[in-house]
Amino acid sequence: MPTFYHDGAELYYELSGAGAPLVLICGFSGHSNDVSMTTVRRMLSESYRVLCVDNRGAGQTRINESTPVSLEIMVEDIAAVMTHVGMEWAHLLGVSMGGAITQEFSLRYPERTLSQIVAVSLAYNPPNSRANFLLETIRIMRDMQLPQTVLTRMTAVLLLGEKEFENEALMKAWLSAPPDPLQQTRLGFEKQGKALENLDLRERLKTTSVPTLVMSSYEDPLVPPHYQDEIASLIPGAQIKKYPGGHLFMALPMYGAQFLEDVKAFHAQVNAKQVRELSPGTNT
Numbered sequence: 001m002p003t004f005y006h007d008g009a010e011l012y013y014e015l016s017g018a019g020a021p022l023v024l025i026c027g028f029s030g031h032s033n034d035v036s037m038t039t040v041r042r043m044l045s046e047s048y049r050v051l052c053v054d055n056r057g058a059g060q061t062r063i064n065e066s067t068p069v070s071l072e073i074m075v076e077d078i079a080a081v082m083t084h085v086g087m088e089w090a091h092l093l094g095v096s097m098g099g100a101i102t103q104e105f106s107l108r109y110p111e112r113t114l115s116q117i118v119a120v121s122l123a124y125n126p127p128n129s130r131a132n133f134l135l136e137t138i139r140i141m142r143d144m145q146l147p148q149t150v151l152t153r154m155t156a157v158l159l160l161g162e163k164e165f166e167n168e169a170l171m172k173a174w175l176s177a178p179p180d181p182l183q184q185t186r187l188g189f190e191k192q193g194k195a196l197e198n199l200d201l202r203e204r205l206k207t208t209s210v211p212t213l214v215m216s217s218y219e220d221p222l223v224p225p226h227y228q229d230e231i232a233s234l235i236p237g238a239q240i241k242k243y244p245g246g247h248l249f250m251a252l253p254m255y256g257a258q259f260l261e262d263v264k265a266f267h268a269q270v271n272a273k274q275v276r277e278l279s280p281g282t283n284t
Contacts, residue, residue, distance in 0.1 A: 001060070002015065003060075004080065004081050006076070006077050006081070007068070007073060007076065007077070008063070008067045009061055009067050009077065010061065010062040011053055011054065011056075011061050011077055011081060012032070012053070012054040012059055012060035012061045013032065013051060013053040013054065013081050013085075014032040014033070014041065014050075014051070014052045015049070015050070015051050015052075016041065016049075016050050017044065017045030017046065017047070017048050017050045018048075019047050019048045020048050020049065020090075020267065021048070021049050021087045021089065021090035021091065022044060022048040022050050022091045022092075022093060023050075023051045023052070023053075023078060023082065023090045023092050023093070024037070024041055024050055024051070024052040024093050024095075024098075025052075025053075025055075025078065025092065025093065025095065025098030025099075025102050025105075026052065026054070026055055026097075026098050027094075027095045027096025027097040027098045027099075028096060028097040028135065028192055028193075028196070029058055029183075029184040029189065029192065030059075030095070030096070030097075030098070031054045031058045031061075031182055032053070032054050032059060032060075033060075033182065034180055034182070035177065035180075035251070036248050036250075036251035037052065037251075039251045039256065040250055040251055040256075043256055044093070044260070044263070047260075047264060048091070051082065051090070053077060053081050055074050055077070055098075055101070055192070056069040056074055056077065056188075056191065056195075057069055057184065057187070057188030057191045057192040057195075058188055058192065060182060063188070065187065067191075069191035069192065069194065069195050070195045071100055071101055071195050071196070071199065072104060072108075074101050074195070075101055075104045075105045075108055075109075078101070078105060079108075079109060079112065082112070088112065089111070089112045089113065090112070091113075091115045091116070091117070091267055092105060092106065092113055092116045092117070093117040093119065094116070094117070094118055095119045095250070096120050096121055096222075096223060097121070097192070097196060098119075098121070099118040099119055099120065099122070099231075100123070100199055102116050102117075102118055102121070103116070103118060103121070103123060103205065104201065106208060106210040106212075107204055107207070107208060110208075110210055113210045114211075114274075115210060115211040115212070115267060116210050116211070116213075117266065118213070118214050118228075118231055119214075119215040119216075119250060120215065120216065120217055120220055120222075120223050120228065120247050120249075121214075121228070122199070122223055122228075122231070123199075123200070123201040123202050123205055123231050123234060124200045124202050124227075124230070125196050125198075125199040125200070127197070130222075130224070131222050131223055134221075134222060135193070137154075138151070138154060138155070139186075141154060142186075143186075149175070152174065152175055152177070153175070156174055157221065158221060158247065159221075159222065159246055159247040159248045160174075160221075160245070160246040160247070160248065160252075161219025161220070161221075161244055161245045162219055163219070163244060163245075164246060164252065167254075170253075202230070202234055205231065205234040205235050206234055206235075208234075208235045208236065209236075211237070211266075211269075211270045211273070212231075212232075212235045212237070212239070213238070213239045213240070213262075213266045214231050214238055214239065214240040214241070215228075215240075215262070216240060216241070216243070217242065217243050217244065217247065218242050218243075219244050219245060219246045219249075220246050220247045221247070222246075222247045223247065225242070228240065228242075239266070241262055243258070243259070
């Protein structure tokens with residue numbers, strides 16, 4: 001089991017594939033071996049050398065009551081594991097909370113960030129938002145020890161777009177899926193929730209120099225599209241692409257191919273621009 005000890009946490013990570021280096025950063029409660037991230041990680045590993053670290057408070061990374069957890073510390077975790085595996089720089093791809101970590105990483109370490117893709121994420125977390133309300137509702141339902149089938153149905157409401165409920169095969173697979181054996185603990189929920197409480201990157205994003213693609217879903221019920229629009233408007237030169245499917249569109253079979261194609265096209269564009277800038281006598 002690949003682990004690395006850093007600042008009070010035993011960090012679990014997955015390293016797979018070959019090609020350009022890419023760091024995949026998971027969202028709230030997500031981890032490298034949950035169903036959606038496994039799907040995305042395997043897709044990307046066909047073309048990239050992919051590093052995915054289980055954030056503090058999720059997956060197989062080990063913490064305790066006294067372990068510090070913040071977005072800034074999770075950035076330092078990723079930077080440390082990158083160094084540990086010999087990945088001095090990389091493309092970053094962060095999903096949901098992972099997108100906020102991605103933005104913070106690029107602000108702290110622009111020299112280690114070849115590009116960033118920020119998917120279904122946010123730059124500012126207002127204290128009284130629908131997303132916070134929905135996540136707290138899930139926590140209450142878990143504390144009440146409601147049947148797993150109820151929780152599974154509720155997460156579908158949170159994570160899938162409206163059209164996906166018409167897909168009988170998808171919904172059957174969703175409802176029959178077994179519970180995650182690495183489901184987030186109450187401690188992990190509380191610590192990751194605290195880490196998101198004061199998120200506000202808006203002013204700092206205006207100084208971002210890293211090539212950026214924002215991936216948004218106009219059907220996202222958890223992180224509404226206007227959060228994605230805000231990120232794209234704040235980062236100089238940022239591009240934005242919009243998809244159906246909801247919060248987990250990139251892991252759904254009908255959208256995975258387009259997601260991967262767009263990731264690779266963006267990186268090809270970034271690489272071409274960097275080559276032009278480094279070539280002597282070339283107009284940019």
